[in-house]
Amino acid sequence: MKKSFQAAPLSSTFFLTSIFGFLISALYISSLSPTWSFAFSLIFVLMFISSMISMTKATTEEDFLHHLSIHEPKKAYKKKK
Secondary structure, three states: OOOOOOOOOOOHHHHHHHHHHHHHHHHOHHHHOHHHHHHHHHHHHHHHHHHHHHHHHOOOHHHHHHHOHHHOOOOOOOOOO
16 A cells, blocks of 8 residues: 655754755865765755755645634533523
């Protein structure tokens, strides 16, 4: 049985870390060690790609609002005397 692809919702901190990590590894670490710079840059690029996929494909809270008890239709309650 084939399952459909579901992306996990990732935080904005994950997205920001991928951008800053790539910039630091491409600009600063490249002067220290080109091989480590390439390795870190590759990891941060993969993180950036996964955060972009998460932004476009992940389900949001609005998709699951019908499961929350707050959004159930109001029931007519009898007034207590």
